[in-house]
Amino acid sequence: MVEVRGHVDSVFHALAHNARREMLGRLAVGDLTVGDLAAPLTMSLAAASKHVQVLERAGLVSRTVAGRRHVCHLEPAPLASAFAWLRFYERYWTERLDALDALFRVDPAQEKES
Amino acid sequence: MVEVRGHVDSVFHALAHNARREMLGRLAVGDLTVGDLAAPLTMSLAAASKHVQVLERAGLVSRTVAGRRHVCHLEPAPLASAFAWLRFYERYWTERLDALDALFRVDPAQEKES
DNA sequence: CCGATCCTCAACCATTAGGTTGACAATCGG
DNA sequence: CCGATTGTCAACCTAATGGTTGAGGATCGG
DSSP states (O other), X not given: OOTTHHHHHHHHHHHSSHHHHHHHHHHHHSOEEHHHHHTTSSSOHHHHHHHHHHHHHTTSXXXXXXXXXXXXXXXXXXXXXXXXXXXXXXXXXXXXHHHHHHHHHSOGGGOOOO | OOTTHHHHHHHHHHHSSHHHHHHHHHHHHSOEEHHHHHTTSSSXXXXXXXXXXXXXXXXXXXXXXXXXXXXXXXXXXXXXXXXXXXXXXHXXXXXXXXXXXXHHHSOGGGOOOO
């Protein structure tokens, strides 16, 4: 857990584009070639290829060159890092929900918040 | 849950910079002014102010103008959205761990892969 | 009222992002 | 060997990022 600084950057950046998130979603179902990944997208193959490279540099996708086609495979480990980072804040949004819940359960007359 | 398309983009993009993640981390402890948030960073106040604006546009931070200072408050709800998006993939990295576990349990003599 | 403080805004700059097109390397199917 | 398929690469464009500086608007402390 050392080289996290720039790594987390690249993972979140990779997730910050709908086309790339969609790619990940389809790779979750099964391995796909670059062409397969590009097909449903409204952009050129070269553009989609760049998106795959972004995912690759973030460690979210690995590639196996099989003849003339490049088969992409989901590499979920970096997602776990991002998940872990967000997990720290889980307490804050659940607290928010708890506070909301408390508003409905607590007698307003007893309210003595800090 | 409708306007998710560009919203998730902006949240992940906001998280894709260490300075902004650090800001969120310190806001988790308590509300801070823009100057407080800028102080530990190696950049100008104006630059830090822009980062705060990015967090604000992503809905991660709200601002209360108190006199001449702008007090920032952590707004964790969008983090929950990002967390929920990642949660879908949790199954894949835990599966990976299960597969690894299986490797250690299987008799190596039965290994028949290439 | 006056100076210091807090912060935004505008202008500017360099780099990256995201997209296009065209050329080409490599492979597969005959 | 030849043509079609698959994908990258290079060049180019526009727009967005991330940073700087300088100016100035409010506001607070006397």
